[in-house]
Amino acid sequence: MELSKDITLGQYVPRDSVIHKLDPRVKIILWMVLVTALFFIRTYTGYLVFFIFLMGVIHLAQIPILYALRGLRPAIPFIVVLFIIQLLFSGSLYADSTNVLFEWSFIRITAEAVRTYSLTICRVILLFFSVTLLTLATSLVGLTDGMESLMSVGRPIGVPANELAMVMVIALRFVPTLVEELERIMKAQMARGAEVETGNFIQRTKQRIPILIPLLMNTFQRAEELIIAMEARCYRGGKGRTKRKTLRLGILDYQAIAVTILFLVVFFSLTKYVIPASW
Amino acid sequence: MSLSTRKIVISGILGAVAILLGVTRLGFIPVPNLSGNATIMHVPAILGGIMEGPVVGALVGLIFGIFSFLNATIPLFADPLVAVVPRIFIGITAYLAYTALKPVNSYLALVVGATVGTLTNTVLVLGSGILRGYLPASVFWPITLTNGLAEVVIASVITVALVAGLEKMRKGSVAG
Known part of the structure; x- marks a missing residue:
């Protein structure tokens, strides 16, 4: 039983690509802009173009497109089941529609419902890809740094940006330590004859307790130690703190911003004037 | 808003526990139904709220949310409004329920706090999923x-056992 071997935190794939080199702040902001844009798309063609754009970015990040697509596999059954449930229970929402495709007892499937829900699914899938893209090409430390820097804009109105980043960093730092701890506890309990991962739902729940309680007790002990250690070293939040690596915008970052804006302008003028709304 | 070292550290470490429950799959308990799993990943947020107050509860929930968003395997959680925002409230509601009932009976308060925190997670996540x-x-x-019901039972048991254990540890009757 080696838990620590198959732990991956986040989905980061290290590469030496232009996307990886972008300033994390730029990536976060551009990602937010793209996600917001996603909510204004109302056509299949729109989603397709957007999809191709995202694939292009994944390609630029030197991540195999198939690898990125594979992340969606566990979600497929979920999506299919949801789609079916939504269709089955959509009858009352589209009661005045005349475009009925199928009708039986309480089930009434209309063309409008099919369109609305398949568009929702396109949106969900694209949203999913955009998040994958961000996390595949940005390390967790990079994301934390970026968020800290973005949040510090709110410092004058009392947003504790550095402290929040410190919380995140402590969380990330302690996961591997806790995994080791957990392994030890599980082995110790198994040596005492505890069963792990067998039996029905109630039994499985009961098995979690002798593992979780010692783990959490130790966790609190560690927390107390860390508090003393930090206070002994005069930690006092973000005031006057400097960084070893300061984030600075480079030429690549401006190019990325320009490309994204250009894409969105072209994209929305196309959807507005060229592509018919029903496609 | 300023954060004491204590709040920063406890939020961070409980956040690490939430992440740990997720990455090791220890936080998922298979239940035979549509979604397949009951989760106990929100329990650290409840503990944070009950033991250290609403700020820590909210921060642990935030870490849990951010993590489930970054690691989304179900597209539903790729939307931060579903994955992150509802989770912030877990620790806050648990704290409110706990402090409201503590003068009556501290065990009852723990159970109700855990229940309210768990239901906050279930109801707000599903609710925002439906709204979106x-x-x-x-x-x-x-x-x-x-x-929801399965999670309520598990969360209550863990919260009561843990808080009782920690109280003993603080009094010094058990070695940590």
Whole structure:
């Protein structure tokens, strides 16, 4: 039983690509802009173009497109089941529609419902890809740094940006330590004859307790130690703190911003004037 | 708002526990229904709220949310409004329920705090999923009743056992 071997935190794939080199702040902001844009798309063609754009970015990040697509596999059954449930229970929402495709007892499937829900699914899938893209090409430390820097804009109105980043960093730092701890506890309990991962739902729940309680007790002990250690070293939040690596915008970052804006302008003028709304 | 070292550290470490429960799959308990798993990943947020107050509860919930968003395997959680925002409230509601009932009976307060925190997670996540159009409204009650109830029981048991254990540890009657 080696838990620590198959732990991956986040989905980061290290590469030496232009996307990886972008300033994390730029990536976060551009990602937010793209996600917001996603909510204004109302056509299949729109989603397709957007999809191709995202694939292009994944390609630029030197991540195999198939690898990125594979992340969606566990979600497929979920999506299919949801789609079916939504269709089955959509009858009352589209009661005045005349475009009925199928009708039986309480089930009434209309063309409008099919369109609305398949568009929702396109949106969900694209949203999913955009998040994958961000996390595949940005390390967790990079994301934390970026968020800290973005949040510090709110410092004058009392947003504790550095402290929040410190919380995140402590969380990330302690996961591997806790995994080791957990392994030890599980082995110790198994040596005492505890069963792990067998039996029905109630039994499985009961098995979690002798593992979780010692783990959490130790966790609190560690927390107390860390508090003393930090206070002994005069930690006092973000005031006057400097960084070893300061984030600075480079030429690549401006190019990325320009490309994204250009894409969105072209994209929305196309959807507005060229592509018919029903496609 | 300023954060004491204590709040920063406890939020961080409980956040690490939430992440740990997720990455090791220890936080998922298989239940035979549509969603497949009941989760106990929100328990650290409840503990944070009950033991250290609403700020820590909210921060642990935030870490849990950010993590489930960054690691989304279900597209539903790729939307931060579903994955992150509802989770912030877990620790806050748990704290409120706990402090309201503590003068009556401290064990009852723990159970109710855990219950309220768990239901906050279930109801707000499903609710926002429905509002954002990813889930049909008809799944609300089936999931709340099956997953929600199972999670309430587990969360209550763990919260009571842990808080009781920690109280003993602080008094010095058990070695940590």
